[in-house]
Amino acid sequence: MAEVLTPPLSSGDEKGDEKACKSSLENSQNDSLESIERIREVDPDIEKRVVRKCDWWVVPAPTVMFMLSFIDRVNIANARIEGMLTDLHMxxxxxxxxLFIVxxxxxxxxxxxxxxxxRITPRVWLSFLLFGCGLMAICQGVTKSFSGLVVCRFILGIFEAGISPGSILLITMYYRREELPRRICWWYMSGTIAGAFGGLLAYALANMSGVRGYGGWRWIFIIEGCxxxxxxxxxxWWLADWPADCxxxxxxxxxxxxxxxxxxxExxxxMDRVNWSRCARDWKVWVATAMYFGIVALNYSTNNFNPTLLKExxxxxxxxxxxxxxxYVVASAFCLGSCYLSAYVNNRFWPLQFGVLLGSVGFIVxxxxxxxxxxxxxxxxxxFFITSAGYIVQPMVVSWVMNNASGHYKRAFTSGTxxxxxNAGGLVSSNVFFQEEAPYYPTGYGTSLALLILTSVAAVVFYFGLKSENAKRDAGKRDDRLRLPDADNLGDDHPSFHFSF
Structure with missing residues (x-):
């Protein structure tokens, strides 16, 4: 077995180097490490074991958490066709x-x-948010009025707001950039599992109609919330903490x-200190938001209206x-296949555009x-086309963007923003499917198609923008940033950081 070499520091004897390295690792908070040179050699067996342990300990808990919160958010679509509208006089x-209040x-x-x-460890904060999601789901099941439903869903949105970006942030902190797309894919597949399992569970729970005087739609909320x-x-106990404290x-x-x-x-x-100005002035954050905005509108269109469309x-x-x-079973296959393909060819742009094409064909039909x-x-x-397209494009967008954000605070700002x-795309999709346009919904389908094209255009801007920025860094045109007062806190603005595609 090869020996794990300790990377040398810039000066000092061997013992001093080892002591300084150990002190640096112990005192690191998250990814804020001291200036240590790149590792020269590491035992490949240990490295494989580390990645394998991360796959078992880091990814599954956020995946299950996202699946549960996702079900609590979209099971209203299942409740709708089981009598909720009538019972709440909607x-x-x-x-x-x-839909849109959340x-x-x-x-x-x-x-x-x-x-x-x-500031708060992931296992404390994220588990607290998930508890709130479940509690609000139960409240939706026992509410007696439409106004009560709206209040419950607004509070549900407060709790759910931190789960997706927090989960993504936690996962990205443990992996190299080339390893990230596959893990984000596994995480996003929980959405397809939630869609499939949610439909099956709703079918079973609807048969509880009349138990304790509750309609079947109420039991969908109550049981899933519990x-x-x-x-x-x-x-x-299951969630991992940050890498420095794992x-x-x-x-x-x-x-x-x-x-x-x-x-x-890294x-x-x-970026170990928050720099709001630098984060807010980064064009990549806003182009990424436009990409996500467009594809979220498609995904929420399918998740919130698929049961209704099928009934019609x-x-x-x-x-x-x-x-x-x-x-959702077919969407899972497309999601997994596209993510593994993107990892194999080391490219997110072209699989993303394939998903856009697939969804566009579906909407035209x-x-x-x-x-x-x-x-x-x-x-x-x-x-099938539009549901699969959403679960191809959205993981591509998230993994591509997070691959090109560096530094804890920069990743936190990027994923959160x-x-x-x-998610304003969900706000749009919730308000373009009008009952009076059933069963054809031209406004809903036309708007969703336009927003999907927006995602494609924003991806083109992102792609060529990153290529241009890499060329400038290779030519030394960003080296002046090293003389800035915050040169040690630039995040992905640092001249040494090169963007991936």
Whole structure:
């Protein structure tokens, strides 16, 4: 077995170097490491073991957490066709209001939540947020009025706001950039599992209608909320903390982990102190937000309306719940395949554009439903296209953007802003499917198609912008930043950081 070499410091004898290295590692907070040179050699068996342990300890808990919070957010679509509208006396656009109200706190709270996450350990903060999600899901099941439903969903949005960006931030802190897309894919696949499992569970729980005087739609909220509350308690022990404080690695493995992250350019391109001005002036954050905005609109269109669209194809409520399951099974296959392909070719741009093309074809078919040639079978096929497209493009966007954000605070700001403001796409999608336009929904499908094209255009801008920035850094045109007062806190603005595609 090869010996793990201690990377040399700039000066001092061997013992002094080892002592200084050990002190630096012990005192590091998150990714704020002292200036240590890149590792020269590491035992490959230990490195593989570190990655394997991260895969078992870091990714699964946020994945399960996102799946549960996702179900609590979108199970209103299943409840809608099981009698919720009638029992709560909801008319006209009341359902749209219940959908979009959750996105207002999303937009306001996601970036602040990520900043809180820096101060409070992930297992404390994220498990607390998940507990709140489950509690609000239960409250939705026992509310007696439409106004009560709206209040519950607004508070639900406050708790859910921090789960997605916090989970992504936690995962990105443990992996090299080339390793990240596959892990983000695994995390996002929980959304497809939630869609499939949510439909199956809703089908089963709807049969509880009349138990204790509650309608089946109420039990969908109550049972799923109870599961979330129970899992939030488990999350306190299951979730990992930041890399500097991880509990599942041996001391030698922990050193290898920290050196791997340093070797991935994080050592120089760090941001250990929040710099709001630098973060807010970064064009990449806002282009990324535009990409995310467009694809989120598509995903929420499918998640919030697929059961309704299937019912309007002539299925009963129960059959619509069952027929929603294959949509997400196929989407899972596309999600996994595209992420592994992108990792193999080391490119996110082209798989993203393929997803846009697939979704565009689906929306064009749905917009042409009035044609005699477009029967229920073709319409159902189009739903497969648009559902799969969402789960191809969204992981590509997130992994691509987070690959090109460096430094704890820069990653926290980027993920919080991209997901927080980008979730305004859900606000749009909640308000463009009008009941009076059923079953064709030209406004909803047309708007979703336009926003999907926006994602494609923003991706082109992002791609060529990164290429231009890399060329400038290679030519030394960004070296002047090394003379700035905050040269040690530039994040991915550091001249040594090169962007990936």
């Amino acid at each position: 008319v006209k656009h009341d359902y749209n209001i219940a 996105f207002i706190p999303f937009m306001l709270c996601e970036t602040p939540s990520n900043m809180v996450l820096k 599961v979330t509350v129970g899992m939030s308690i488990i999350m306190y 509990r599942f690695l041996t001391p030698d493995e922990h050193k290898v982990l920290m050196w791997r992250l340093m070797d991935d350019n 050592g120089e391109a760090k 194809l002539g299925y009963t409520s129960a059959a619509a719940q069952i027929h929603s399951i294959p949509l 749905l917009l042409a439903q009035r044609s005699p040639a477009i029967g229920p079978g073709v319409t159902y096929m189009a739903l 991209m997901i927080g403001l980008g």
